Amino acid sequence: MSTVNVFRYSALAAGVLYGAYHTYSLESTAKKAEAQRLFAKKEALILEAKAKFAELNAPKKVETPKTQSKEINLDDDKLDFAQVIISAVESLETAKN
Numbered sequence: 031m032s033t034v035n036v037f038r039y040s041a042l043a044a045g046v047l048y049g050a051y052h053t054y055s056l057e058s059t060a061k062k063a064e065a066q067r068l069f070a071k072k073e074a075l076i077l078e079a080k081a082k083f084a085e086l087n088a089p090k091k092v093e094t095p096k097t098q099s100k101e102i103n104l105d106d107d108k109l110d111f112a113q114v115i116i117s118a119v120e121s122l123e124t125a126k127n
Contacts, residue, residue, distance in 0.1 A: 102114055
């Protein structure tokens, strides 16, 4: 009879120890999964903030007025002074707008 009791209590102790070990391993796995989830969330927020920062602080393109910067050769016999004056006036008008 005492052998049966020793076997029962040994099995009970083994079951309790196994249950404690199993609970600890499940909690550990859950904590690791939670830590990974929080890290992924923080990483996504950081990437989103970097994208927004890059969007807000992107170098702005400076629009230059469309002017004709042709060199005028005054020694040219085929130079049309009227066309030169008209193009200069048009470039000044577009620069005002």
